[in-house]
Amino acid sequence: MLAQQFTVYPAVDVLEGRVVRLEQGxxxxxxxxxxxxxxxxxxxxxxxASWLHLVDLDGAFxxxxxxxxxxxxxxxxxxxxxxxxxxSTELVSAALEAGAARVLVGTAAVDETxxxxxxxxxxxxxxxxxxxxxxxxxxxxxARSAATTPRSLAQRCAATGxxxxxxxxxxxxxxxxxxxxxxxxxxxxxxxxxxxxxGISSLGDLNALRELGCEGAVVGSAIWRGRFxxxxxxxxxx
Numbered sequence: 001m002l003a004q005q006f007t008v009y010p011a012v013d014v015l016e017g018r019v020v021r022l023e024q025g026x027x028x029x030x031x032x033x034x035x036x037x038x039x040x041x042x043x044x045x046x047x048x049a050s051w052l053h054l055v056d057l058d059g060a061f062x063x064x065x066x067x068x069x070x071x072x073x074x075x076x077x078x079x080x081x082x083x084x085x086x087x088s089t090e091l092v093s094a095a096l097e098a099g100a101a102r103v104l105v106g107t108a109a110v111d112e113t114x115x116x117x118x119x120x121x122x123x124x125x126x127x128x129x130x131x132x133x134x135x136x137x138x139x140x141x142x143a144r145s146a147a148t149t150p151r152s153l154a155q156r157c158a159a160t161g162x163x164x165x166x167x168x169x170x171x172x173x174x175x176x177x178x179x180x181x182x183x184x185x186x187x188x189x190x191x192x193x194x195x196x197x198x199g200i201s202s203l204g205d206l207n208a209l210r211e212l213g214c215e216g217a218v219v220g221s222a223i224w225r226g227r228f229x230x231x232x233x234x235x236x237x238x
Contacts, residue, residue: 006210008233009053009081009195010044011220012037014069016058021221023174024142034224037069041076048234051101052080053197053218059085060141063107067098074099083129083166085141089118096125104129104166107139109153110146115160124163127195130154132183133170142170150183154190164193164215172199174221179205181212188213203228206236 012019012034019034034040041052054073059065065085074080083104086092092103103122106129108114118126130153131138136145137153148156154165167187169180177199188194196209197218209217223230 005215006206006237007051007195007216008049008206008230008237009051009216009218010049010223010230011053011055011197011218012040012044012073013055013057013220014066020057021174021224022057024171038072038076041073041078041080044230045077047230049078049230050234050237051216052076052078054080054082054084054100056082056084057141061085061143063087065091065095067094070095070098070100074101081127081166089114089121092118092122092126096122101125102127106131106137109157110137110139110148112156112160115157115162119161126162127164127166128153128157128162130157130165130167130187131170132168132180132187138170151186151190154187154192158190158192162192164195165190166195166197166218168218169198173197175199176201176221176225176227179209179217181208184209184212184214201227203232203236206233210236 014037019040020030056065063085070082079101081102082100086105087108095103104127109128130150132150137148139146179199193215195216196214201222
């Protein structure tokens, strides 16, 4: 099923004030050093990015995201979806006020009470991060696993009225090993729009995700390591 609209989200993952790529989300496994976050966002915008994907890794690990970082990256221009430590409605509201166009919640989304309240309050400005590891949903900066499966969380999100999911194959994140199409197909069965992340290494991978029915993809290591040009990836949006 070919997605009618496909969006490429270049990743700006920030750790201790600098852009990095981590292998499988491990703090000690930095594989790319990308410099200043605003400079990276500006470069992506200049190369045609229609959205940016900002993840505050320090916030993901600590639960206290850097709202000033959101403000500075959002000021670059393209709409920004932000994630990393947004575990309360107060923090989601603060990120939106700082300029985010969309906020990702992962750990907090496992709590049904929070999820209902957040969907009612934020609508399409909220997305749920389904971070999959070994058949379960990873939470707390991917430091531990919840009891729920990616598919069951996706089904719960669909029943609650969540607008979209960002689905990450955490074992493939930063590895350039290719996307986990079986995981994505399983989650897509819940009926929600899905943005795929983890392992993307080529324009062929992006085409495969689009053909599977994903509405977009987060690209990180492949761009930083020169596997393809961002401008060529963005051309797939047409």
